[in-house]
Amino acid sequence: MSMIQKNVQNIRQKIITIALRCGRDPNKITLLAVSKKKTIKDIKQAVDAGQLCFAENYIQEGVEKIKLLSNLSLIWHFIGSLQSNKSRFVAKYFDWCHTVNSVSLANRLNFQRSSMSNKLNVLIQINISNEVQKSGISLDELPFLAEAINVLPFLALRGVMAIPPLYKSYDAKLLAHRKIAEVFQQLTHMYPSVDTLSLGMSNDMDAAIIAGSTMVRVGTAIFGRRV
Structure with a gap:
């Protein structure tokens, strides 16, 4: 078994443990593997571990991968600024698309x-603390914006996405996450x-x-650090 396969299994187990600890159904939480800058071989190893949902940040790179892996029944999410x-x-x-903001x-x-x-399933990106360097709406x-998207016939409004600030204290982190929730x-x-809250990455999954x-x-906890 490859390191990536082990990592996928470990993350899935971690999701189950956290969910059960706080009385949630683990099956209601989707693991999205962020595969930017990763190879087709890396993605295939994650697929071998049962991972079907992947996210890309860059259009050209994402489209190339989608074409090359079109024989697999994968679900592709765009999470970069658009x-x-x-x-x-x-x-x-x-x-x-996780980053609709207008x-x-x-x-x-x-x-x-x-x-x-x-x-097209869409999420509205929220800039929860109005950080200048992050996109998203207040x-x-x-x-x-939700009302405007809801009436569009070829889009499905599924929920919201956010990247909270990197708080040092766990309590501050949890508070920010709860505000979005x-x-x-x-x-x-x-x-x-609306059924999807895209929130949490390798470093704040617990909260x-x-x-x-x-x-x-x-991304990192599955594929390792990007070089």
Whole structure:
């Protein structure tokens, strides 16, 4: 068994342990393997361990991998910042987009997805602490954008995504995650299609799952450090 296969198994076990510890169903939490800068061989090793959901940050790299692995039934998520001139590639090749942050981008994706038989699953990216270096909308913009996406026929509004700040204290980390989870819960009451909170990475998975994340994005802990 390869190191990547072992890592996938270990992360899955960790998700189960954390979920059970806080009274959650582990089956309601999806492991998303962040495969940016990783090889086809690396991805195939993760697939051998039963991993089917992968995330890419860069359009060109992601599209190449999707084409090369099209014979496998994988689900592809785009999690990088999306420039409107590249949106057609996300609409054409990916199953999910985690980084929708404006009505104009949503409209473009909707138009570019119109020839496909299935909807593009979208998450609204929230910039929870209004950090300048991070993209995403502020919390007060969320109701307006959610409403706008919900009426678009070729997009499925599935929830929200966030990258909280790197707090040193665990309590501060948990508080930030809970704030996002609260907003997500409010959306689930308004829109039946909303079921996904993409929150938590290798370094904050514990706090994210306890807060209520339904999808954790893990790269380093599966594939090792990027060179």
